[in-house]
Amino acid sequence: MSFETNKLVGKAGRLAVPAGAAVALVLTAGMFFHHNGVHAAMASPAPMDDNSVSSLVALDSAVEAVAARVTPAVVNVAVTSRGSSEHEVGEEQEQGQEGGQGQIQGLPPGFAQFFGQGPQGMQRPQQPQIEHGIGSGIIISPDGYIVTNNHVVDGAVQIKVTLHDRRVMNAKLIGVDKLTDLAVIKVDAKDLPSIAWGDSTKLKPGQTVLAFGSPFGYFQFSVTRGIVSAVDRPNPYRDDPRKPGGYIQTDAAINPGNSGGALVNARGELVGINTFIISNSGSFAGAGFAIPSQIVRATTEQLIKTGSVHHGxxxxxxxxxxxxxxxxxxxxxxxxxxxxxxxxxxxxxxxxxxxxxxxxxxxxxxxxxxxxxxxxxxxxxxxxxxxxxxxxxxxxxxxxxxxxxxxxxxxxxxxGDSAGPQKGKLGLAVAELTPDVRQQLHIPSEMKGVAIQSVRPASPADEASLAPGDVILEVNRHPVVSAEQFVNEAHANPAGKDLLLLVWSQGGASYRVIHPDAGNQSGM
Structure with missing residues (x-):
């Protein structure tokens, strides 16, 4: 599951440790008692000399230098937006039910009309819910242009930017590109610290990278260190196959609130914009993803110049x-x-x-x-x-x-690749593309093939990501025009040999390789 990293799911208090507890631990470790009195603790070993840890000290110094260079260009982005009022209405309805007679509990007589229902049961007009979000950004020019994610500023009615020197400034939205999930905002300032562009096409797995941002919204100007885990990762979103991929995968910790933050190389150059994590918990689990600077630079330059992006x-x-x-x-x-x-x-x-x-x-x-x-x-x-x-x-x-x-x-x-091994029987049933089926599935009139009617769970068809409503256009490079032809083509395939299907799904076509079971060729 993918998570946009400006969705806040943590609480700062969970990380706090009472100061008294720390003191008690220090006292216990520093002395011990027996019947003759208090004795000094055993002597601690001497610290290692610089020659013994020279490589680690040099690495620390290099990382510190990069962090010191980049951090002044990192900003915290706070967004106020108008969200849906559905959640607010639902809460009011629950409170009204709990209070009996449609009233909210705990209100003095005569005040209920100001909080939902009046004496005649009149509902107050529902106001759009105000939502607050936190993300990150990076200054790319001294005159105040800042790159962040589109999903950070989406629907914003107010954007405030906190600079590294703690100044809080209003920001203007210059433009967004939903396809790449990028946005450019600007503050009215001069001579701001900015970051240099890096070349993401030169990144290799194993290279050191640093991620900057505001994890969980509370910890502004944080930096984490890791490596490039992989490059050119495909787009994981299934909602729109037109979204470009090419993502950088990293194990530098990226958490909610890091969206729009910088991913930099060992030279302190901007090589990516942190955008999402893949995690079952909603927090970092070793797989963070960034939009490569190859895409970021081209997109932001167009946004700054024209306010929009024209994709080829x-x-x-x-x-x-x-x-x-x-x-x-x-x-x-x-x-x-x-x-x-x-x-x-x-x-x-x-x-x-x-x-x-x-x-x-x-x-x-x-x-x-x-x-x-x-x-x-x-x-x-x-x-x-x-x-x-x-x-x-x-x-x-x-x-x-x-x-x-x-x-x-x-x-x-x-x-539109599908991933993962497939084994076993086909496990699907097909139907003709009748006018009713075409209308129901929004299939173009000129398209020929057969519609998938059902898919058996855990079958090769299921494991190949086939689903009811998909349309099979070809079998082993042969066009399919009827359900009977599809069955004949599938049965004619040699026992145990893979089938290549061309499948139309959610507005796009892709090839799928199916691995049927050699011992079961009687059914689909």
């Missing part, structure tokens, strides 16, 4: 090439991006890109996976001409096209 798009859905699907596309290496769906009248469609093509080069540079291609395309200015190197049934070709402009209702290059 191709009009395709993609899968990564993997060892298990490479053979279906006559590929020798498990690298590249498989085109799963092409949007009609999109730049990709006009250039002749087809479902099943494998994109292995962008402007002469190797495409490692769909996520890398997606990030690169989304950063391109609409109208930019690019060259794609593709493999069509194993044969290399080159296509030239102009990048289109992403709109909210259009398809951007998206990475």
């Amino acid at each position: 798009y191709l009009g395709i859905s993609m899968n990564d090439v993997t060892p298990e699907n490479a053979s279906f596309f006559n590929l020798k290496e498990a690298t590249g991006a498989i085109v799963a769906q092409v949007t009609p009248d999109s730049p990709a469609s006009q250039a002749g890109l087809k479902s099943g093509d494998v994109i292995d080069e962008l402007n002469g540079q190797k495409v490692v996976n769909g996520g890398a291609l997606q990030v690169a395309v989304s950063e391109d200015t609409p109208g930019t001409q690019i060259t794609l190197g593709i493999l069509r049934n194993g044969s290399p070709q080159t296509l030239t096209l102009k990048v289109g402009e992403f709109h909210k209702d259009a398809e951007v290059a998206s990475n």
